[in-house]
Amino acid sequence: MTSTSVENPTASAIALHFRAAQPHDGAHLWRLARATGTLEVNSAYFYLLFASDFADTCLVAEHEGQVVGMVIGYRPPTDPRAAFVWQIGLLPEYQGLGLGPQLLDHWFELPAFSACAFVTATVADDNPASQSLFRRFARAHGVACEETSRFTVDMFPHEHPSEPQFRIGPIRRGVSPRA
């Protein structure tokens, strides 16, 4: 468990507490996904499952005892050196303050990812905040962000922007990211 203060002056007063998820967080994660205003909200059961079966690869960020941020991820069985971000989000009042990169850094430092050298995610074409977050994470680690086609419009059963895959790495452990 770690705490940190935000470098960004606009968020300098915010000290988040980061920890791996626990089974009782499922409901918090579902509420947070709903509150972000951008994330696709899945069933509550889905978040309960991630907060229990995948608890060690999911991060919760708390501020003053409230869950304000999350990263839900896992290690794809077909790509075990990758840490896959399924959903990352902050409550609206915590967005745009530079907290996203901290969430990603603390998530990737979870012990469950110690053997991973890559961060992967699919990023919707219409989500500039998310695109910017992952590209900036790659720059901070001084590694490439390879963007390839993955889930195209025709693969969705309903109207949905395409979701290209971002693959960031190889990331060296023990090297602090640049601000």
Ligand SMILES: CC(C)(COP(=O)(O)OP(=O)(O)OC[C@H]1O[C@@H](n2cnc3c(N)ncnc32)[C@H](O)[C@@H]1OP(=O)(O)O)[C@@H](O)C(=O)NCCC(=O)NCCS
């Ligand atoms: C994506 C997210 C986690 C990024 O965290 P953050 O702390 O807001 O990120 P930052 O403050 O570092 O901003 C990252 C970039 O997004 C931009 N941004 C942040 N919030 C934004 C918003 N609501 N709309 C448009 N751009 C936004 C910032 O200006 C910044 O751009 P820059 O790198 O060109 O300067 C956060 O914005 C969020 O929770 N969004 C809603 C959920 C979501 O879309 N998740 C991603 C899909 S899984």
